[in-house]
Amino acid sequence: MEINMNGKVIVITGASSGMGAAAARHLSALGATVVLGARRADRIETLAKEIQDQGGKALAIATDVTQRDQVKKLVDSAVGQFGRVDVILNNAGVMPLSPMDRLNVAEWDTMIDVNLKGVLNGIAAVLPHMKEQKSGQIINTASVAGHKVFTGSAVYSATKFAVRALTEGLRMEVKPYNIRTTIVCPGAVKTELLDHITEADIQQANKEYVGAVGISPDSFARVIAFAISQPEDVDINEIIFRPTSQEL
Numbered sequence: 001m002e003i004n005m006n007g008k009v010i011v012i013t014g015a016s017s018g019m020g021a022a023a024a025r026h027l028s029a030l031g032a033t034v035v036l037g038a039r040r041a042d043r044i045e046t047l048a049k050e051i052q053d054q055g056g057k058a059l060a061i062a063t064d065v066t067q068r069d070q071v072k073k074l075v076d077s078a079v080g081q082f083g084r085v086d087v088i089l090n091n092a093g094v095m096p097l098s099p100m101d102r103l104n105v106a107e108w109d110t111m112i113d114v115n116l117k118g119v120l121n122g123i124a125a126v127l128p129h130m131k132e133q134k135s136g137q138i139i140n141t142a143s144v145a146g147h148k149v150f151t152g153s154a155v156y157s158a159t160k161f162a163v164r165a166l167t168e169g170l171r172m173e174v175k176p177y178n179i180r181t182t183i184v185c186p187g188a189v190k191t192e193l194l195d196h197i198t199e200a201d202i203q204q205a206n207k208e209y210v211g212a213v214g215i216s217p218d219s220f221a222r223v224i225a226f227a228i229s230q231p232e233d234v235d236i237n238e239i240i241f242r243p244t245s246q247e248l
Contacts, residue, residue, distance in 0.1 A: 005229055006031035009082045011075055013065050013122060014092030016043035018191030019141070019220040023089060026221035027228070028056035035078040035085075037063030037071070038092070057082075065092045065118030068125075075125035085129050087228055090122040091141045095193040097152040097202050104198065108155045115159035116166075123170065130179050137180040137228060140167045144187045144242060152202050160185075164238070171237060180235040182227045187242030190214040215243045 010027055014020040016038035024034045028051045036044040041062035048058035059081055063074045078085045094114045096107040119140050130136030145153050146160030164183050171181040188210045197203035219241065227236040 008032045008086040009078055009084055010087040011035045011078050011085055012089045012091060013037045013063060016040040019189060019217045020091045021047055022217035022221040023224045026225055028058060030225060033057040033082055036060045037074040039064050065121055066113045068121045071121040072125045079129055084133060085126055087137045087139060088122050088126045089139045089224060090119040092118050093141060094196045095156050096196045096198055097156055097206065098199045099152050100154050102199065111155050111159050116162050119163055131177045134178045139182040139184060139224060139227060142183050142185045144185050144240060146185055150248065182236050183238040184223055185240040186220055187246045188214040189217055189220060191217055213243045213245045
């Protein structure tokens with residue numbers, strides 16, 4: 001069921017690779033206008049041109065989600081150019097897994113800043129527009145690690161548990177404005193996230209596992225399209241998806 005997509009203006013953070021880039025391509029192919037945010041400006045500009053060359057509408061804005069003013073500029077640019085914002089996909093994230101006793105405290109800070117504060121910055125940027133429109137959808141990428149904790153995931157899982165909590169709180173608060181909220185929790189998906197792991201043993205173990213069971217970022221794109229495409233009176237609040245072969 002992929003309806004209710006044509007003409008929607010969708011802002012995507014973390015759009016330079018992996019799940020964000022896959023979502024941008026898929027949603028554009030279904031008729032959405034996509035506004036791409038990521039730190040790697042060259043990548044999102046290339047992706048925007050690719051989409052435009054295929055007849056779609058896309059805008060690329062260099063964005064560091066840890067900087068509230070940059071996220072506001074991303075959303076305001078979408079509204080300024082296309083007149084509204086229908087969906088934000090707060091997808092930017094990092095995953096430098098490590099056991100806590102290795103004290104990679106700078107990495108803890110980065111995960112909190114990107115995975116949690118970055119989502120909050122996205123929410124803060126779109127809420128005024130969506131309240132005024134009396135419509136919209138806020139989709140936040142969490143993780144299976146937001147439901148389960150495993151060795152090396154304590155801080156990463158904490159950020160993803162937090163994303164689920166704040167999204168549920170948001171869901172209850174935005175009902176007067178006809179705003180929908182969705183949490184998407186992927187399992188093992190083959191992306192660049194594993195490249196953020198600086199501990200060699202942890203990175204190797206995770207690359208071996210994801211390499212064996214991981215699925216394509218296109219799986220995420222289809223899930224996002226499903227959540228957006230529901231009739232306006234249907235609010236898909238949380239989706240967990242995994243590879244069929246994933247036990248964790």
